[in-house]
Amino acid sequence: MEKWVWANPHSWLYIRVVKADGSQEVWGLEAGSTGMLARAGWNAADMKPGDKVIASVAPERTGNHIGLLNKVQLASGRVLSAGAGAPPPDTGAPPPGAASNAPPPR
Amino acid sequence: MIKYHSLLAVALCLAMLALPAAAAQPLGSSWADITKLPDFFTDNWESRQSFLDNPSNVPFTAQAQAYIDHYKPIEDIPFAGPGCKTPGMPIIQRLGSPLKFFYQPGMIAIYIENSSMTRFIKLNGKHSARPNPTFLGESIGHFEGNTLVVDSVGFDEILLQYGDLPGRGKGPFVLPPDAIFGPHGPNLRMVERIRLVDPDTLEDQLTIYDDTVWKQPYVSNPQIYKRNRGEAGWPHEWVCSSDDTLTFDPSQGKTIEEDPAEVLKRLQHKDNH
Numbered sequence: 001m002e003k004w005v006w007a008n009p010h011s012w013l014y015i016r017v018v019k020a021d022g023s024q025e026v027w028g029l030e031a032g033s034t035g036m037l038a039r040a041g042w043n044a045a046d047m048k049p050g051d052k053v054i055a056s057v058a059p060e061r062t063g064n065h066i067g068l069l070n071k072v073q074l075a076s077g078r079v080l081s082a083g084a085g086a087p088p089p090d091t092g093a094p095p096p097g098a099a100s101n102a103p104p105p106r
Numbered sequence: 107m108i109k110y111h112s113l114l115a116v117a118l119c120l121a122m123l124a125l126p127a128a129a130a131q132p133l134g135s136s137w138a139d140i141t142k143l144p145d146f147f148t149d150n151w152e153s154r155q156s157f158l159d160n161p162s163n164v165p166f167t168a169q170a171q172a173y174i175d176h177y178k179p180i181e182d183i184p185f186a187g188p189g190c191k192t193p194g195m196p197i198i199q200r201l202g203s204p205l206k207f208f209y210q211p212g213m214i215a216i217y218i219e220n221s222s223m224t225r226f227i228k229l230n231g232k233h234s235a236r237p238n239p240t241f242l243g244e245s246i247g248h249f250e251g252n253t254l255v256v257d258s259v260g261f262d263e264i265l266l267q268y269g270d271l272p273g274r275g276k277g278p279f280v281l282p283p284d285a286i287f288g289p290h291g292p293n294l295r296m297v298e299r300i301r302l303v304d305p306d307t308l309e310d311q312l313t314i315y316d317d318t319v320w321k322q323p324y325v326s327n328p329q330i331y332k333r334n335r336g337e338a339g340w341p342h343e344w345v346c347s348s349d350d351t352l353t354f355d356p357s358q359g360k361t362i363e364e365d366p367a368e369v370l371k372r373l374q375h376k377d378n379h
Contacts, residue, residue, distance in 0.1 A: 035342030
């Protein structure tokens, strides 16, 4: 984990991915607004630079290293999910990122 | 003694005359009325629908049609970019973060967590002779039974959705590239009918009047909100702070995508200086 930007309208998680061949990629992962993340159990202090995390992401169709953050498994094993950047569960909305590069503002 | 009794009789008569006047005070005039109002106030309300509308086919005026003929779709609303310019009513209160209602005699306030703005609805009052332009409008409300009817005028440069592009916006979640946005006329007016469908479901039925845009009133789909209870029902602060991560180009109407590695360098440079 490189940086966790706790911000509105959306928070961003920047991670450095080490690939099998040893090369690295920096990914920017868009999450929800701070209030909605807090309601889902997230905290600004959940992650700090250097933490190893596992991120579940809906990547952009463009191939850019940008995606919607669906959930994160922290180094402690704790999983944060539920609604980060996604529309409410019963809207019938398309999967995050399916219709636009950006998630619906929350 | 006779004089004293006469004065007492006059005073009693005056008091009796005053009673019906006091009883006729409309709902929302006293602290005691809070017990008679529908419970909009406990915890908060989260939209369960698209923040843009699936509009019906309301016919456009010639002026609006001429505008639409040259309309270029936008990829996102300015709210999503640096500065987070509010779209104003009605979009700002349809976004995903919740609404929180408050009451005092003569007023209902709605805290809109998106952008931390608050609407102030004057109950049982009248519009100003010359309302100044605002992004939430000047709102006057009254109760018709259990329905709060809110009449709003005096709008600034809000992001007004005229409709959707041909063939677009048919799904349950309408996004900015699907929609047509345009300027409003001087007499733009919004009327909302807000009621509880059940104890945990709130409906806001909006009708928009603008004879420079539509030939008939624009009747939006009812916006449905669900009550968040407990911890989730507590309001949060919302301050725009995305300037470091996003760059919005108004000429293109979209957020410019930068290589995340470059954004990260910028953020880390800022942290170190």
